[in-house]
Amino acid sequence: MAENIISQPEESKGLNFVEQIVADDLKAGKNGGRLNTRFPPEPNGYLHIGHAKAICMDFGVAEKFGGTCNLRFDDTNPVKEDVEYVDSIREDIHWLGFDWGDREYYASDYFPQLFDLAVRLIKEGKAYVDDQSSEEIAAQKGTPTVPGVNSPYRDRSVEENLDLFTRMNAGEFPEGSHVLRAKIDMASSNMHFRDPIMYRIIHHPHHRTGNRWHVYPMYDFAHGQSDYFEGVTHSICTLEFVPHRPLYDYFVDELADESYRPRQIEFNRLNLTYTVMSKRKLLQLVKEGLVAGWDDPRMPTISGMRRRGFTPLSIRNFIDTIGYTKYEALNSVALLEYAVREDLNRIATRGMAVLDPVKVVITNYPEGQSEMVEMENNPENPADGSHEMPFSREIYIERDDFMENPPKKYFRLAPDAEVRLKGAYIIKCTGVKKDVDGRVEEIYCTYDPDTRSGLPGSQRKVKGTLHWVAADTAVDATVRLYDRLFNVENPAAETERDFREMLNPDSLRIVEGVKVEPFLARSASQGAKFQFQRIGYFTPDYDSTPDNLIFNRTIALKDSWEKAQKK
């Protein structure tokens, strides 16, 4: 047990309800004034944004009051678990900025003590071995409104129960043939009290204990006791465990006394609009190869978001914003995106890339000539300095940034119109060349040499400013555009069909001039069934580009433009 005695919290305002409970317990001197939480993932998948909320709570409350937080892998079901997941979980928690020090534990470490407790309960007549099938047991359980009936094996002798349980663990029986149940109350209004199963037989090897055990404890018979063995004082979990709490307390009663007892507290889990959060479905995506892996940038996993360009701070700020309550909220994804934009806008190094290029020839710029222009790295923070970009006679701009017949209030390039090329010159469109299909192939412009950025002539104002890259030095990179998985029509859609339709990876070609970093734009492709939002979602092809290649603004401009058009 840890020896983290903490000082009394002086102020109780500004606390969420969990922190308030913790503060009250500390004030009352419970558990000798110790505070110890735990984050208990089952290593059966990668952590997602929902887990990030739990991590921020478990580690955050410990940090706030000077307590400690354990990392405990809840590995009581060897069939689903794997060391690959253990490793990823460690990495993701660290990435979020939390540390469990040397307090890394496993529920499987407590198998011997749990087994001993089970034996004790058998001897005290509080547990029995049931030989029925899961179907029979389920049928006897009744329904929430109809009481259950007792198992015919409920009153077996202690000797027989002991013998059977021992042989269950010795591997003498096939899976499903026997279970160990707690003898409580088959008529309880709480379904979890209707003789819950404590142990089941599993012959699948465990990722840590191998074939040592043939019986494995169920969650309800493992969690509270594990908390107790570890010295956990506050076991914070999500709302779906509320009905389990009486059972948690029931088993803890067998161990705890006045001086120390762990306490379960529940908060609301994270729901995000348009976002699939079910571990089962995420696993299905991975298994069926519909995504490149758990860390595919389209996934709502922590590792996926990391690859998408999200920052740990933005995720933590977001979680801070949505808070912890007992109300099952559906949080707007706009809140998350705001947090990401907010942080990225502050720290991201800007660069330019053209996603859908069209060539512009500056006819009065000398052939073969080129020059370097200066671009600031981050307008939000001049201390970040600047970098140089080559400018020459032929450049690329976005196809969207030119219109042959522009409506009023179109501030970008059009015949006879002037725009500024960001960081370079003001240019004027003098003509276009089209292919046989009437598609614009090249745009011809003249530039005004006096208007180079930084020169006195640069004071001249034009309405539009465009990003660009020099054609001869541009790097041609294939970049996949990863859009978040979601369905515009139904914020909560998770049906199988919708689910699959969400998964059409879009491929885009990008021509880049400089190295760039996470971008800050977003957009919506109008009229599409599936709306695509693009906040830092551009990720280079995994193998082709070592650095994050991200573009920043055009798409947002287009989005605003579409909105402006409606007026």
Place this chain on the structure above:
RNA sequence: UGCCUUGUGGUGUAAUGGUAGCACGUCGGAUUCUGGUUCCGCCUGUGAGGGUUCGAAUCCUUCCAAGGCAACCA
């Protein structure tokens, strides 16, 4: 028709018997070497009824609504 949990603007969250505030969002305006960013402004709320109280989002009560609980998952 059992037990448990929860209802504050469009969304989320504060107010812990004493002025219903904040953020996102929406809409409008200013600034801008990108229409982004930044700044300013507007908008909308205590599920319903009854009670206690000088005073109720908060306490009591009835009703209404939403969610959870019947895995050999966690």
